[in-house]
Amino acid sequence: MNTHSTEPKTENKEEFRDHLATVTEEGKRIWVYPKKPKGKFHRARVVVAIILLAILFLVPLIKVDGHPFMLLDILGRKFILFGVVFGPQDFHLFVLSIIGLIISVFLFTVVYGRIFCGWICPQTIFMEMLFRKVEYWIEGDANKQRALNKRPWDGQKIFKKGLKHFIFAIMAVAIGNALLAWVIGFDSLVELISRPIPEVFGKFMAMVIFSGVIYFFYAYFREQVCTLICPYGRLQGVMLDPDSIVIHYDHVRGEPRGKIRKGEERNLGDCIDCHLCVDVCPTGIDIRNGTQLECVNCTACIDACDAVMTKIKRPTGLIRYASKNEIESGVRKIFTPKAIGYTIVLVLLFSFITFLLATRSDYELSIVRTAGLMAQEQPDNKISNLYDVKIINKTFNTGETTLELENIEGEIKVVGGDLSLQPQEVSEGKIFVIIPKEKITKLNTPIEIAVKTNNKVIDVIKTSFLGKIKGRKFGE
Numbered sequence: 279m280n281t282h283s284t285e286p287k288t289e290n291k292e293e294f295r296d297h298l299a300t301v302t303e304e305g306k307r308i309w310v311y312p313k314k315p316k317g318k319f320h321r322a323r324v325v326v327a328i329i330l331l332a333i334l335f336l337v338p339l340i341k342v343d344g345h346p347f348m349l350l351d352i353l354g355r356k357f358i359l360f361g362v363v364f365g366p367q368d369f370h371l372f373v374l375s376i377i378g379l380i381i382s383v384f385l386f387t388v389v390y391g392r393i394f395c396g397w398i399c400p401q402t403i404f405m406e407m408l409f410r411k412v413e414y415w416i417e418g419d420a421n422k423q424r425a426l427n428k429r430p431w432d433g434q435k436i437f438k439k440g441l442k443h444f445i446f447a448i449m450a451v452a453i454g455n456a457l458l459a460w461v462i463g464f465d466s467l468v469e470l471i472s473r474p475i476p477e478v479f480g481k482f483m484a485m486v487i488f489s490g491v492i493y494f495f496y497a498y499f500r501e502q503v504c505t506l507i508c509p510y511g512r513l514q515g516v517m518l519d520p521d522s523i524v525i526h527y528d529h530v531r532g533e534p535r536g537k538i539r540k541g542e543e544r545n546l547g548d549c550i551d552c553h554l555c556v557d558v559c560p561t562g563i564d565i566r567n568g569t570q571l572e573c574v575n576c577t578a579c580i581d582a583c584d585a586v587m588t589k590i591k592r593p594t595g596l597i598r599y600a601s602k603n604e605i606e607s608g609v610r611k612i613f614t615p616k617a618i619g620y621t622i623v624l625v626l627l628f629s630f631i632t633f634l635l636a637t638r639s640d641y642e643l644s645i646v647r648t649a650g651l652m653a654q655e656q657p658d659n660k661i662s663n664l665y666d667v668k669i670i671n672k673t674f675n676t677g678e679t680t681l682e683l684e685n686i687e688g689e690i691k692v693v694g695g696d697l698s699l700q701p702q703e704v705s706e707g708k709i710f711v712i713i714p715k716e717k718i719t720k721l722n723t724p725i726e727i728a729v730k731t732n733n734k735v736i737d738v739i740k741t742s743f744l745g746k747i748k749g750r751k752f753g754e
């Protein structure tokens with residue numbers, strides 16, 4: 279499953295390509311017992327994970343003017359981002375953002391490899407920072423877990439396994455509910471939970487299944503989500519190139535590897551073949567074989583190897599963030615011209631999407647003369663034109679809409695009452711624009727109509743006023 283690789287220096291150097299590290303030749307799964315990671319990268323990842331988990335669990339609680347600060351109602355095609363609501367009318371923005379996101383992911387991966395997998399991906403965060411932590415807490419480090427699994431089902435094993443899976447189930451339900459709160463909103467979630475189960479049986483069952491899937495993923499399926507299912511992981515082979523920055527073993531410095539033997543002069547590389555980088559790997563691979571599809575860039579092997587290097591008084595960084603070219607040339611060059619170019623494109627792309635989102639209007643208005651109708655004579659030497667009005671209200675605001683002529687004397691009458699504004703709705707109606715005859719000097723007089731809601735001008739629409747009355751010449 280190697281994508282492109284630094285040359286492995288093991289005797290049977292190509293053997294690892296023939297199978298997944300976590301599957302036997304007979305196709306049976308090898309359960310991975312990664313050693314507890316520790317080190318500066320792990321500490322940094324814990325901080326990032328705490329921030330991301332806080333966002334997941336707390337953001338659905340935030341409200342702006344009584345509405346969610348963030349909402350991703352995919353089924354209802356309604357999104358609220360940072361308090362700004364996006365509905366079906368903003369579909370073009372949604373499509374553009376998705377395209378932008380896909381291009382960004384591609385560009386980002388070409389330059390920075392799988393940083394996303396190790397630091398941000400929910401699968402890694404939930405697995406390594408929640409479920410695995412509970413497992414270490416209850417069952418102990420890798421060796422203790424192995425021993426516990428081999429042990430017969432005595433009281434202690436039943437207690438530890440029972441407690442672990444009970445906490446796993448609670449966490450799965452909590453994650454499932456947090457994700458649901460992002461989709462339906464926290465208030466709707468609370469309402470759903472507080473209703474008797476028979477009343478919301480379908481939704482309740484959907485939640486049970488959803489939480490069950492989360493539990494199954496983290497209790498049993500684990501790293502296989504990354505190695506077997508995740509399309510992003512499987513696309514690495516085509517996205518990474520020799521300049522991509524990924525977690526690399528410096529084979530130039532490390533090989534030939536070999537154990538330290540007391541009293542013997544060492545003519546080997548820096549790798550002392552202690553196997554710790556493999557022992558901590560949550561996907562069970564040996565990074566010394568080169569970049570592999572299964573590597574989720576979790577940095578555990580960097581921390582493990584740095585600790586070893588410090589102990590044997592060698593420079594840290596035998597395993598580090600680096601590109602294949604950097605390792606082979608020995609020149610540390612993170613920002614290659616390509617990396618700079620792609621980063622600029624990324625920044626421009628994000629700026630463009632941000633600009634589109636920031637400049638999007640809260641209302642969409644159109645006022646057009648009703649097709650096929652001439653002007654009509656009105657009492658007091660006035661003439662009128664009929665117009666179709668359409669107002670798309672993208673906000674949560676309500677209120678009555680008033681229309682006023684801006685650049686010419688006259689009045690506007692709404693046919694059939696008022697044009698009231700409903701949140702997130704489209705208001706349609708017809709209006710008469712009535713103007714004194716003496717003000718109409720042209721066949722088509724440009725007019726401007728100010729649209730106000732709650733006494734605030736939301737837009738000024740330019741249209742035209744037809745001066746010709748049916749059956750008469752213009753001006754008669």
Ligand code: SF4
Pocket residue numbers: 527532548549550551552553554555556566582583586596597
């Ligand atoms: S942790 Fe470092 S020294 Fe130990 S086997 Fe891995 S690369 Fe070699």
Ligand code: SF4
Pocket residue numbers: 525555558559560561562563564565572573574575576577578579580
């Ligand atoms: S090889 Fe290193 S970075 Fe990659 S998954 Fe294993 S421990 Fe994490």
